[in-house]
Amino acid sequence: MQLFDMLEQKIKAHQPKIVFPEGIDARVLGAAVRLKKDGLVTPVVIGPRAQIEETATANGIDVTGLDTIDPASYAGIDELVASFVERRKGKATEEQARAVILKDVNTFGTMLVHTGQAEGLVSG
Secondary structure, three states: OOHHHHHHHHHHHHOOEEEEOOOOOHHHHHHHHHHHHOOOOEEEEEOOHHHHHHHHHHOOOOOOOOEEEOHHHOOOHHHHHHHHHHHHOOOOOHHHHHHHHHHOHHHHHHHHHHOOOOOEEOOO
16 A cells, blocks of 8 residues: 555545645645545635635635634634743743734634644645
């Protein structure tokens, strides 16, 4: 059995939840959709749903059933902020943490992984 075939079988059996922080990028969105379709990962795409759908429509990508999170309206933001402040140990206030997490999709995605809400993150 080839190495890639073996890895594909192992990944398909687990289907890890992977964060795609740059969800309004057509290449990232296309990759997330393909990996989901192939049954390899459970993608979580970060970005405003309206912008994700706009990108998808403009590029012929079907995002039906794709999990998306908009940091601006994420219900679990308080947990991410508290974890970020704890992790930074006095180097960031709650207000600073909230601003950073909400503005930087990579930090937001990293905090999802750090708090156990996803198993990995793809960064371009």
